[in-house]
Amino acid sequence: MEAREASKTSPRVRSALDALERAHLRKTPQRLAIVRAFVDDTTHPTAQQIFDRLRRAMPTMSFATVYNTLDALERAGSCRVLRVHDDGSARFDPRVDAHDHAICETCGAVRDIEPAKRARLPDEGDLDGFEVRAVERVYRGLCANCR
Amino acid sequence: MEAREASKTSPRVRSALDALERAHLRKTPQRLAIVRAFVDDTTHPTAQQIFDRLRRAMPTMSFATVYNTLDALERAGSCRVLRVHDDGSARFDPRVDAHDHAICETCGAVRDIEPAKRARLPDEGDLDGFEVRAVERVYRGLCANCR
DNA sequence: ATGATGTTTAGAATCGTTCTTCGTTACAAG
DNA sequence: CTTGTAACGAAGAACGATTCTAAACATCAT
Numbered sequence: 001m002e003a004r005e006a007s008k009t010s011p012r013v014r015s016a017l018d019a020l021e022r023a024h025l026r027k028t029p030q031r032l033a034i035v036r037a038f039v040d041d042t043t044h045p046t047a048q049q050i051f052d053r054l055r056r057a058m059p060t061m062s063f064a065t066v067y068n069t070l071d072a073l074e075r076a077g078s079c080r081v082l083r084v085h086d087d088g089s090a091r092f093d094p095r096v097d098a099h100d101h102a103i104c105e106t107c108g109a110v111r112d113i114e115p116a117k118r119a120r121l122p123d124e125g126d127l128d129g130f131e132v133r134a135v136e137r138v139y140r141g142l143c144a145n146c147r
Numbered sequence: 148m149e150a151r152e153a154s155k156t157s158p159r160v161r162s163a164l165d166a167l168e169r170a171h172l173r174k175t176p177q178r179l180a181i182v183r184a185f186v187d188d189t190t191h192p193t194a195q196q197i198f199d200r201l202r203r204a205m206p207t208m209s210f211a212t213v214y215n216t217l218d219a220l221e222r223a224g225s226c227r228v229l230r231v232h233d234d235g236s237a238r239f240d241p242r243v244d245a246h247d248h249a250i251c252e253t254c255g256a257v258r259d260i261e262p263a264k265r266a267r268l269p270d271e272g273d274l275d276g277f278e279v280r281a282v283e284r285v286y287r288g289l290c291a292n293c294r
Numbered sequence: 295a296t297g298a299t300g301t302t303t304a305g306a307a308t309c310g311t312t313c314t315t316c317g318t319t320a321c322a323a324g
Numbered sequence: 325c326t327t328g329t330a331a332c333g334a335a336g337a338a339c340g341a342t343t344c345t346a347a348a349c350a351t352c353a354t
Contacts, residue, residue: 088235114273120263129291136285144276
């Protein structure tokens with residue numbers, strides 16, 4: 001029973017719902033379902049993949065709601081959008097702390113990577129007045145499975 | 148007259164055409180026009196922008212030909228595709244040597260950045276068997292104009 | 295409980311990109 | 325030079341991902 005209770009309020013689910021609250025966004029059943037289906041997923045799913053998972057439990061769920069909710073979560077600061085594939089499709093990442101991504105050129109899998117210790121920014125001179133607010137690093141290559 | 152001659156065979160134009168030849172791709176008038184319109188452009192244009200420039204000189208140019216040619220150039224190794232904007236649209240970059248990009252969150256401009264000296268890869272342990280073939284670094288922030 | 299406001303639904307619309315069909319052109323072999 | 329073959333380009337239709345629209349509905353502060 002403790003496990004069941006914990007699954008309802010896993011730390012990530014709780015933090016996503018708190019973020020919605022802070023942003024004055026309503027906690028609707030749809031949003032709750034999407035948060036639960038997505039927030040502990042490290043595979044960087046597409047909106048379609050999240051939608052497919054939810055159809056079973058909420059058959060009336062609209063595709064637009066998935067986009068709207070992920071958008072709301074992003075505005076609330078508990079989700080990020082990633083565009084790392086050739087087709088430009090959006091992948092959603094529930095991790096919002098600093099981290100990088102490795103993309104397998106063969107199978108397309110996206111994996112979180114801890115950033116290099118003492119990673120460097122370009123020399124100020126090379127930035128030429130540009131003010132860096134965020135850094136994204138993408139490693140392209142072959143995952144352990146595909147090698 | 149030297150200037151005119153040089154403009155017809157700028158080093159980048161020549162290198163792009165050589166690359167086409169090496170890849171056994173034909174040097175058609177359309178491809179030549181696209182190469183000339185694009186190869187010295189550091190603004191990372193969309194296919195639409197390149198198409199608009201060419202309309203004047205080649206009114207019959209098809210939109211698909213722009214994509215096909217940029218694709219051919221990419222396969223030939225003298226162009227890269229960049230997807231750094233929220234809409235996932237493709238930007239084309241004639242620079243194929245190692246460099247990074249800064250994206251202005253206000254105006255959307257994309258600027259080439261020289262990579263940091265001694266930039267680091269993540270620790271092998273964190274890569275967990277992933278074989279890195281290429282690294283892309285994107286800096287998001289404010290360009291000198293928009294600050 | 296109630297109402298103002300925010301949200302969902304379903305499907306249409308949009309946007310960037312790719313595909314398809316067919317006519318044209320380049321190049322090679324004779 | 326002529327012809328065959330494959331590559332290429334034009335035009336527009338098709339496609340897939342995402343966003344918009346209008347109307348019905350649900351949430352939450354009061």
